[in-house]
Amino acid sequence: MTTDSVTLTIDGNSVTVPKGTKVIDAAREAGKNIPHFCYHPGLPVDGNCRxxxxxxxxxxxxxxxHMPARRPAVACWVDAEENMQVFTDTPEVKKARASVMEFLLINHPIDCPICDKAGECMLQDYYMLHDRAPSKLREEKVHKPRLVPFGKRIVYNGERCILCSRCTRFTTHVTKTHELGIVNRGDRAIVEVLEGGDFANAYTDNVADICPVGALTKTDFRFKKRVWFLKHTDSVCGGCSRNCNTVVDHDGSEVIRIMPRERAGVNDWWMCNEGRDLYKEHAALARPAATLRIDGLEGGTASSITTWVGEKLAEYKKSDAAAVLVSPWISNEEAWLLSFLLGKLKIGHLDVMTGRTEGALPADDLLHTDDPNPNRAGAIAAGIVPDKKAGKGIDEIKAAIEAGEIEFLLLWGPHFGNDLDPELLSKVATVVQITDEHDAVSDAAAAVLPLRTWAERDGTWTNFEGHTSRFRRSLRPPAGALDGFDLLMQLCAAAGVKSPAKSLRDARKKLKQDPDSDVRAIVDGKFTFPEQSALYRHTSGAREV
Amino acid sequence: MGTQRGKNKGFENLVDGQVLPQPAYQGEFTEGEIVQYYNPESMTWAERIYLPYVLAGLGLTAKVFLRNMVTWFVWLTYWVRGKGAEAKRGATTIYYPHEMRPDFSPVNRGKHILTMRDNDDPQCVACYMCATACPAFCIHIVAGEHPDPAIEKYPVRFDIEIDKCIFCGYCEEACPVDAIRLTTDVHLVDYKRERMVYDREYLLTWKPTYVEEEHVYPGDRPRKS
Structure with a gap:
C-alpha cells in the first residue's frame, strides 16, 4: 500500500484514488454519480447545498x-480515507435528500414554463429523481428581485436562485475578477454585482452554464428555443488558437448557441463570450459560387473546375512560378493531403497565411491567445511549410508576386487579405481561390471553388500547445459547397498523384501511423513544439518544426 | 385441402382434383390451352336480363320518395302552427352550411382557442409544451419578451396549421396555464390552403368568465365554511 493513494468502498464497489480526493470524485471514479448542486469539478469546494x-x-x-455515522455527511467536502465505507442510496440518505430538495424548493417559483433552463435544469432532474412530493408551504413565497441584468449578457432571477455560490466562486477563483457576491442573509440573500461594478469580463457566460437552476440565463439565448428541441454536435471553437472544445447546439439549419465541452488541458470547462458569438459571424458569411473564368468567359461546374485546377497544378510541376498560400483555418487532414500533393508535384513555395486578425483579443491567463485562427500549429506540423531547399516563405512569395515571377497562385481558405493586397494579385496570371468566404478576389480569380466551413465538415485542429481536437459536421452545407478533403482527393486524381488515403477516416488513421509526420504526435496529443515563439513569427524561410 | 375453399362462390376452379392455373414462369403452356385467371361468371338468369332489378330499384326510390313526401306533409301541418321543430322532417339531409347539426357532443374536439387575460393579452406564456406534445407538429410559436416583467414571456406568434391538426387534444392537456382549449367547432373549411394556418389573433377569441358555481363539479364535496 502506497501512502499517496487510498482505497475505499462506494456502495460495495472498491475504488483506489489519490490521497486528498473528495468522496464525490472517488464515487465518480467508481461510476457512481452523487447528486449535487454546488459542487463543480472546476471550482473549489463549498458544500452549501447539502x-x-x-x-x-x-x-x-x-x-x-467502521464507525457508524452519527449523521449523513456531504460527499463533496469529506476527503476519501483508507478503508472508508460510503453508502450513497440507503433509505436514510434518500430521505435526507428528499428533505434537502424540499428546503431548496420552499421559495422556488415553479416558473419552468418561462424558464430557459427548463429541460437541462438540475433542480428539475433531481426533483423527479429524489423528491416528487408536492409543496407543503401554505404561506406566500418570498419574492426577490427578478430580471436583474448582470452586464449585457446575463439576466439574474433571484427567486429561482438556490444560492449554491457557483457563480461567485467562478468570478473569485477562475476569472479572479471578483464581480459577483452573495449579499443579505437568510431568505433575503441574493447574488449581486458587487460595489456597483459591471459584470463585463470576457467569460461571463460561463456562470449561466454552471448555474444549476435558471437563476442566471443568457440574454443571447433568451426565449430563443426550448433546449429539448436542440441537436447537439461536438465541435471546436475556431475563434483563437486555444481550440476550446464545444458543443454546437443547432436545429440542423442554423446554430442556436455554442456551449463549452469539458476537455482537460485545453479549455477545461470554460469558454469565452466571443467564441460563443462566433456562430453569428458564420451565419452572416457571404458564400462564394464555383466559377471558372478563361478568356473572358465565365462558367463551369465544381467538378470540371476541380479537374482544371488539378491539371493546372500538374502543369506547374517542379516549376518556380507556382505558389500556394494556406489559411490557418485548414484542418489537419486537409493540410496533410495538400502538403503531400504539393510535395509530389515539387511545388515548394508554400506557407501559412497570417489569416484572421480582426477578431484578435488580448491574450490572458485563462483561455484567450493572441492568434485568432484555430490551426496554425497543426497546418505547420502537417507540412504547410516552404520547401527546405528552395521554397519561398510568405514574404518571399509576396516579393516574387511584386516582381511578377509568380504565374500560378493557389489561395486555400479565407482571410488572405491581411497578407496580400487584392490589387497585387492582378500581377499573377492565374489565381485559384478555394474558400468558404466570398471576397474581392472571388470576383476576379481565374477559378473559385466554394468550401465548407468548420460547422459543415469533419476534421481536426491542433491548438498552440499541441492538443488536437476533433470537430464534426453540425449543419447541412449550402448547395455546391465542397468538403475540403474530398476536393483534395479529386485534385490529386486530376493532377495524376495517387492519394495516400482513401477517405477522411483513412487519413486520420494514416496521420497516426505515418512515422515521418509530426502530425502523428499531434494526434496523440503529446507533441510539444520546440520553440513556441518561432511558431508565431510570420517570417519567411524554412522553419524547422 | 380444397374442400372448404371450393364451397366459396367464385372459387369453383379450385376444387379437388383440378389442376390450378400455373404462373407463366413455372411451366410451359401447351398449344390451345386456355388458362382462366378470372372468376367464372356467377350471375343468375334474372340478374343477366337486368329488367327485374331495374324495376326493383325504381320501386325502392319511389318508396323512399313517397315516405319522405308524406312525412314532409305531416311536418308542414306542424310548421304552419309554428311547431316545425317538434315534428320529424321528411329527409335526414340538412342544408349545410345554412343549416348545421346541433347534436355535437359537448366534449367534441374541434377548433382551438387561446384564452385571454383581463387586458386581452394571451394567457399563453410561450412555454412550447403544446408544440412539444403535438404529434402532428402543427403548432408553431415564436416567444418574445413581454413589457410587463410579471408576465415576462409571451407568444409573439402562435400559428396552428389547422389542416395538419389531428384534434387529439394533447395541446390542451399539456398546457400548464390553461391557455389553449379545443372548442366543439368542426366547421374548419376554406378555399385556400394558406388560410388554414390560424394565427394568434384569430385564435384569441375567448375570455373566460369565472363564475363561482362553475368551479363546483358534481363529484366535489361541499366546502366547509
Missing part, C-alpha cells in the same frame, strides 16, 4: 471496525 449528503463511515483502526 444535496450530496451520504452515509460515510470511517475505519477505526483501534476498534478495528
Amino acid at each position: 444535496m450530496c449528503i451520504s452515509d460515510i463511515r470511517t475505519w477505526n483502526p483501534r476498534a478495528e471496525k
Whole structure:
C-alpha cells in the first residue's frame, strides 16, 4: 500500500484514488454519480447545498471496525480515507435528500414554463429523481428581485436562485475578477454585482452554464428555443488558437448557441463570450459560387473546375512560378493531403497565411491567445511549410508576386487579405481561390471553388500547445459547397498523384501511423513544439518544426 | 385441402382434383390451352336480363320518395302552427352550411382557442409544451419578451396549421396555464390552403368568465365554511 493513494468502498464497489480526493470524485471514479448542486469539478469546494449528503463511515483502526455515522455527511467536502465505507442510496440518505430538495424548493417559483433552463435544469432532474412530493408551504413565497441584468449578457432571477455560490466562486477563483457576491442573509440573500461594478469580463457566460437552476440565463439565448428541441454536435471553437472544445447546439439549419465541452488541458470547462458569438459571424458569411473564368468567359461546374485546377497544378510541376498560400483555418487532414500533393508535384513555395486578425483579443491567463485562427500549429506540423531547399516563405512569395515571377497562385481558405493586397494579385496570371468566404478576389480569380466551413465538415485542429481536437459536421452545407478533403482527393486524381488515403477516416488513421509526420504526435496529443515563439513569427524561410 | 375453399362462390376452379392455373414462369403452356385467371361468371338468369332489378330499384326510390313526401306533409301541418321543430322532417339531409347539426357532443374536439387575460393579452406564456406534445407538429410559436416583467414571456406568434391538426387534444392537456382549449367547432373549411394556418389573433377569441358555481363539479364535496 502506497501512502499517496487510498482505497475505499462506494456502495460495495472498491475504488483506489489519490490521497486528498473528495468522496464525490472517488464515487465518480467508481461510476457512481452523487447528486449535487454546488459542487463543480472546476471550482473549489463549498458544500452549501447539502444535496450530496451520504452515509460515510470511517475505519477505526483501534476498534478495528467502521464507525457508524452519527449523521449523513456531504460527499463533496469529506476527503476519501483508507478503508472508508460510503453508502450513497440507503433509505436514510434518500430521505435526507428528499428533505434537502424540499428546503431548496420552499421559495422556488415553479416558473419552468418561462424558464430557459427548463429541460437541462438540475433542480428539475433531481426533483423527479429524489423528491416528487408536492409543496407543503401554505404561506406566500418570498419574492426577490427578478430580471436583474448582470452586464449585457446575463439576466439574474433571484427567486429561482438556490444560492449554491457557483457563480461567485467562478468570478473569485477562475476569472479572479471578483464581480459577483452573495449579499443579505437568510431568505433575503441574493447574488449581486458587487460595489456597483459591471459584470463585463470576457467569460461571463460561463456562470449561466454552471448555474444549476435558471437563476442566471443568457440574454443571447433568451426565449430563443426550448433546449429539448436542440441537436447537439461536438465541435471546436475556431475563434483563437486555444481550440476550446464545444458543443454546437443547432436545429440542423442554423446554430442556436455554442456551449463549452469539458476537455482537460485545453479549455477545461470554460469558454469565452466571443467564441460563443462566433456562430453569428458564420451565419452572416457571404458564400462564394464555383466559377471558372478563361478568356473572358465565365462558367463551369465544381467538378470540371476541380479537374482544371488539378491539371493546372500538374502543369506547374517542379516549376518556380507556382505558389500556394494556406489559411490557418485548414484542418489537419486537409493540410496533410495538400502538403503531400504539393510535395509530389515539387511545388515548394508554400506557407501559412497570417489569416484572421480582426477578431484578435488580448491574450490572458485563462483561455484567450493572441492568434485568432484555430490551426496554425497543426497546418505547420502537417507540412504547410516552404520547401527546405528552395521554397519561398510568405514574404518571399509576396516579393516574387511584386516582381511578377509568380504565374500560378493557389489561395486555400479565407482571410488572405491581411497578407496580400487584392490589387497585387492582378500581377499573377492565374489565381485559384478555394474558400468558404466570398471576397474581392472571388470576383476576379481565374477559378473559385466554394468550401465548407468548420460547422459543415469533419476534421481536426491542433491548438498552440499541441492538443488536437476533433470537430464534426453540425449543419447541412449550402448547395455546391465542397468538403475540403474530398476536393483534395479529386485534385490529386486530376493532377495524376495517387492519394495516400482513401477517405477522411483513412487519413486520420494514416496521420497516426505515418512515422515521418509530426502530425502523428499531434494526434496523440503529446507533441510539444520546440520553440513556441518561432511558431508565431510570420517570417519567411524554412522553419524547422 | 380444397374442400372448404371450393364451397366459396367464385372459387369453383379450385376444387379437388383440378389442376390450378400455373404462373407463366413455372411451366410451359401447351398449344390451345386456355388458362382462366378470372372468376367464372356467377350471375343468375334474372340478374343477366337486368329488367327485374331495374324495376326493383325504381320501386325502392319511389318508396323512399313517397315516405319522405308524406312525412314532409305531416311536418308542414306542424310548421304552419309554428311547431316545425317538434315534428320529424321528411329527409335526414340538412342544408349545410345554412343549416348545421346541433347534436355535437359537448366534449367534441374541434377548433382551438387561446384564452385571454383581463387586458386581452394571451394567457399563453410561450412555454412550447403544446408544440412539444403535438404529434402532428402543427403548432408553431415564436416567444418574445413581454413589457410587463410579471408576465415576462409571451407568444409573439402562435400559428396552428389547422389542416395538419389531428384534434387529439394533447395541446390542451399539456398546457400548464390553461391557455389553449379545443372548442366543439368542426366547421374548419376554406378555399385556400394558406388560410388554414390560424394565427394568434384569430385564435384569441375567448375570455373566460369565472363564475363561482362553475368551479363546483358534481363529484366535489361541499366546502366547509
